[in-house]
Amino acid sequence: MTAFLAVEGLAKQWAHTVTVGPVSFDIARGEIVALLGPSGSGKTTILRLLAGFETPDAGRIVVEGDEVSRMPPARRRFGMVFQHYALFPHLDVGENVAFGLRGLADPGRKAGEALKLVDLAGFERRKVQELSGGQQQRVALARALAPEPRVLLLDEPLSNLDPALRERTRRELRGLIQRVGITTLFVTHEQEEAFDLGDRVAVLNAGRLEQLGTPDELYERPASLFVATFVGRANVLRGPAARAFGGRDGEVVVVRPERLRFTDAGYPGVVRERRYTGPAAFFLVEGDDGARFEVQAEPDAARVGERVYVAASRMIGFAEPAP
Amino acid sequence: MTRKQVGELALTALLAWLVLYPIAILAIDAADLDAIRAFVRRPGEWGALWASFWISVASVVLAAAVGVPLAFLFEWLEFPGRRTLGSLIALPAVLPPFVGVIAFLFLYGESGFVARAVQALFGLEQSPWRLQGAGAILLVHTYSMYVYFYLFTRAGLAKLDWSMLEAAQALGAGRWTTLRRVTLPLIRPSLAGATLLVFMTALGSFSAPYVFGGGFRVMTTQIVASKLNGDLELATVETIVLALVAVGGLALLRRGEGDDVLVALGKGTAPRRRPIRQAGVRGLATAAGWLLALLLLLPHLTLGLVSLVPYGTWTTETLPPVVSLVNYERLFAEPARLEPLLNSWWMAAVSAGAAVALALAAGELLRRRSPAAWRHPIEALLALPWALPGTVFAIALAATFGVHSPLTLRWVLVGTVAILPLAYLVRNLPVTGRAILAGYRQIDPALEEAAASLGAGRWAAFRRVTLPLLKPALAAGGSLAFVAALGDFVTSIVLYTYDNRPISIEIMSSLRVSELGIAAAFGVILMLASALVLGVGARR
Numbered sequence: 001m002t003a004f005l006a007v008e009g010l011a012k013q014w015a016h017t018v019t020v021g022p023v024s025f026d027i028a029r030g031e032i033v034a035l036l037g038p039s040g041s042g043k044t045t046i047l048r049l050l051a052g053f054e055t056p057d058a059g060r061i062v063v064e065g066d067e068v069s070r071m072p073p074a075r076r077r078f079g080m081v082f083q084h085y086a087l088f089p090h091l092d093v094g095e096n097v098a099f100g101l102r103g104l105a106d107p108g109r110k111a112g113e114a115l116k117l118v119d120l121a122g123f124e125r126r127k128v129q130e131l132s133g134g135q136q137q138r139v140a141l142a143r144a145l146a147p148e149p150r151v152l153l154l155d156e157p158l159s160n161l162d163p164a165l166r167e168r169t170r171r172e173l174r175g176l177i178q179r180v181g182i183t184t185l186f187v188t189h190e191q192e193e194a195f196d197l198g199d200r201v202a203v204l205n206a207g208r209l210e211q212l213g214t215p216d217e218l219y220e221r222p223a224s225l226f227v228a229t230f231v232g233r234a235n236v237l238r239g240p241a242a243r244a245f246g247g248r249d250g251e252v253v254v255v256r257p258e259r260l261r262f263t264d265a266g267y268p269g270v271v272r273e274r275r276y277t278g279p280a281a282f283f284l285v286e287g288d289d290g291a292r293f294e295v296q297a298e299p300d301a302a303r304v305g306e307r308v309y310v311a312a313s314r315m316i317g318f319a320e321p322a323p
Numbered sequence: 324m325t326r327k328q329v330g331e332l333a334l335t336a337l338l339a340w341l342v343l344y345p346i347a348i349l350a351i352d353a354a355d356l357d358a359i360r361a362f363v364r365r366p367g368e369w370g371a372l373w374a375s376f377w378i379s380v381a382s383v384v385l386a387a388a389v390g391v392p393l394a395f396l397f398e399w400l401e402f403p404g405r406r407t408l409g410s411l412i413a414l415p416a417v418l419p420p421f422v423g424v425i426a427f428l429f430l431y432g433e434s435g436f437v438a439r440a441v442q443a444l445f446g447l448e449q450s451p452w453r454l455q456g457a458g459a460i461l462l463v464h465t466y467s468m469y470v471y472f473y474l475f476t477r478a479g480l481a482k483l484d485w486s487m488l489e490a491a492q493a494l495g496a497g498r499w500t501t502l503r504r505v506t507l508p509l510i511r512p513s514l515a516g517a518t519l520l521v522f523m524t525a526l527g528s529f530s531a532p533y534v535f536g537g538g539f540r541v542m543t544t545q546i547v548a549s550k551l552n553g554d555l556e557l558a559t560v561e562t563i564v565l566a567l568v569a570v571g572g573l574a575l576l577r578r579g580e581g582d583d584v585l586v587a588l589g590k591g592t593a594p595r596r597r598p599i600r601q602a603g604v605r606g607l608a609t610a611a612g613w614l615l616a617l618l619l620l621l622p623h624l625t626l627g628l629v630s631l632v633p634y635g636t637w638t639t640e641t642l643p644p645v646v647s648l649v650n651y652e653r654l655f656a657e658p659a660r661l662e663p664l665l666n667s668w669w670m671a672a673v674s675a676g677a678a679v680a681l682a683l684a685a686g687e688l689l690r691r692r693s694p695a696a697w698r699h700p701i702e703a704l705l706a707l708p709w710a711l712p713g714t715v716f717a718i719a720l721a722a723t724f725g726v727h728s729p730l731t732l733r734w735v736l737v738g739t740v741a742i743l744p745l746a747y748l749v750r751n752l753p754v755t756g757r758a759i760l761a762g763y764r765q766i767d768p769a770l771e772e773a774a775a776s777l778g779a780g781r782w783a784a785f786r787r788v789t790l791p792l793l794k795p796a797l798a799a800g801g802s803l804a805f806v807a808a809l810g811d812f813v814t815s816i817v818l819y820t821y822d823n824r825p826i827s828i829e830i831m832s833s834l835r836v837s838e839l840g841i842a843a844a845f846g847v848i849l850m851l852a853s854a855l856v857l858g859v860g861a862r863r
Contacts (some may be wrong), residue, residue, distance in 0.1 A: 051776055074776075074780045079776065079777075080772070084769065086769035087773075088774075088788060088792075100777030102778075144776070147777060
């Protein structure tokens with residue numbers, strides 16, 4: 001893989017205690033990468049460092065062999081879509097989209113093309129306040145894409161939309177980015193969004209990059225206990241229960257609920273709760289040694305209070321992390 | 324040191340020189356034992372100090388008594404003409420203080436319309452009253468300052484979450500209990516803000532005590548009298564005492580304001596106005612409302628009428644027998660009359676422009692999220708002149724810039740045309756600074772980042788994003804400063820020279836030679852210009 005965008009040892013210290021990085025990763029041309037992590041994990045800081053709104057204490061950012069780490073944002077040619085879109089309220093839709101085209105030939109036509117790209121052809125003279133949330137998001141996207149940036153950065157692109165709209169918008173957004181073929185990084189705290197939209201996902205925790213990989217890799221082969229538990233549902237087991245599912249002594253074992261099933265002989269326990277989700281149900285099982293974990297199974301697989309035996313088809317073992 | 328830090332240091336130093344330095348010079352000058360002894364020994368001084376204090380407290384009480392009920396009336400009840408009346412009721416605000424005082428003189432004074440009418444009605448030999456002393460001052464203060472209570476209370480009531488009042492009623496509280504235990508505590512910040520504003524304005528008030536005081540002296544008039552008598556040392560001590568009272572009052576009232584922020588937890592729903600149902604009561608309320616509006620408009624109308632009376636044509640009649648535009652013609656035809664108009668105009672424009680420029684510089688420097696060590700000094704310096712009466716600043720500037728000593732950054736500006744614009748600038752820093760800094764706070768920092776990510780450099784982002792978004796704040800800050808400078812009397816009377824005498828000083832000279840018509844015409848022009856500028860400033 002030839003790196004289109006390379007981040008090398010990028011670090012930023014906020015207070016004495018809060019540090020982001022050092023973080024290193026490479027992104028190929030046209031790739032879509034999600035920065036996923038809980039709040040405070042440093043994902044937004046990394047995006048802002050890339051955009052140039054913050055200056056790094058250490059490290060380099062290189063695009064197409066061009067080092068931009070200390071270049072002001074105005075000269076980086078990175079397009080950015082802000083969480084709340086940051087549309088200029090004193091300008092109409094067309095003027096917003098043409099903002100970054102000043103000095104270029106025929107900005108009006110280029111803005112029109114960008115609007116057509118996001119399905120808002122003919123919206124030039126509308127006021128931004130009159131648009132719906134989804135339309136505002138598309139104007140912000142058109143504005144960021146119009147100057148033909150090298151990299152597109154999106155800060156929580158879907159968080160401002162209502163849930164019903166999110167899934168459709170996600171598909172449209174992915175289609176659009178792929179059509180334009182632009183290298184894209186976006187920040188999200190929702191795993192589903194990261195998996196759906198990203199070719200690869202970078203999982204961040206406490207300012208550190210835990211793992212960068214495809215969704216399958218993250219889910220099936222997590223590099224750390226944090227990734228295993230942050231991505232998808234996971235039962236974390238220690239002691240006898242861990243050993244019962246195949247863990248070695250002193251190992252922490254992570255088992256996905258769908259990898260557990262009720263059998264005739266296995267780890268014994270009692271069903272304490274049942275949560276019905278339609279196609280399946282989650283059964284909360286309390287093992288005889290007190291361990292509690294979730295089993296995903298057919299809705300009628302067991303009843304509350306029933307004695308069951310559980311077996312695992314696949315587990316992931318980790319060395320007990322240092323406290 | 325970064326460029327930004329150099330900028331912050333330079334701005335802080337400049338503001339300190341403008342705002343703090345003159346006060347420091349004044350404090351040093353006041354450390355004169357003989358003058359302090361003279362001040363302490365004279366009963367007149369203590370009398371003036373006490374008068375300043377109790378007049379200010381009484382002004383707060385009276386202004387609240389008028390303004391608060393009116394605010395409730397206009398915010399909570401619906402009756403014909405509510406909208407029009409609601410804005411008419413803020414009219415005293417467009418009357419510059421000195422012009423308002425003159426209008427009161429023409430209306431309720433010894434030979435004003437009302438006195439003449441009463442005299443004619445009862446066939447009296449003499450005028451039925453003299454408009455003088457504490458009562459007259461309080462009348463003018465109430466008229467011009469209730470507006471603060473009215474506007475602040477209305478703003479507070481408009482923000483009130485109606486569901487809280489409904490919750491109180493659902494919990495069994497009657498109307499009176501709800502008012503006392505929920506409504507008033509919730510709008511307390513508004514009431515405290517208005518109290519502070521009225522107290523400080525009344526303490527610094529000069530025009531009303533100057534014109535109506537007679538033998539009744541307050542600190543501001545006492546200071547100017549000492550200065551005019553040539554007793555500079557005593558004036559300095561008096562000024563420092565007034566400054567201390569002002570700062571003490573400010574500190575006390577700020578503490579009373581409390582710092583508990585009362586924020587509604589839910590989204591506030593604006594109260595629905597209750598229409599007055601009974602036709603009789605509604606009619607009565609409407610009539611009372613219009614009568615009130617007329618009462619409030621009378622000073623403006625009086626000023627207009629008196630400005631149409633040619634010199635020497637109105638003697639004993641109740642209403643002037645001759646009206647013409649001759650006063651206005653003279654105003655613009657005689658160079659000596661036109662001059663003050665032009666003076667006030669350019670000095671107000673220059674000082675407002677400078678105040679806007681300084682506030683913009685402060686806004687640009689304070690806006691960045693990086694650790695702004697100078698944030699508090701710059702904001703405090705911008706706000707400081709508000710804490711001190713105009714007279715204090717006038718005397719302080721006179722003391723500081725009456726001496727030639729370039730090494731201590733003092734030049735002789737007193738007696739030159741530069742001193743008045745400088746004084747106006749210092750006085751207007753708080754209002755302009757507040758408006759423009761508030762404007763900056765309303766701009767989402769992401770907008771400038773968006774501009775940067777679209778290739779706009781710092782200057783381009785400022786010109787294409789920040790300035791257009793700041794337009795309302797700039798218009799408001801600039802027009803308020805302009806209007807205040809245009810109508811200024813307090814600082815002008817201490818610092819003016821013949822060459823740059825402003826309108827207010829010319830009004831006073833005209834009154835002195837009994838050219839009431841000319842004085843009123845000046846007042847009308849000042850009033851219209853203020854209304855025009857404020858109207859334009861408020862629109863965009």
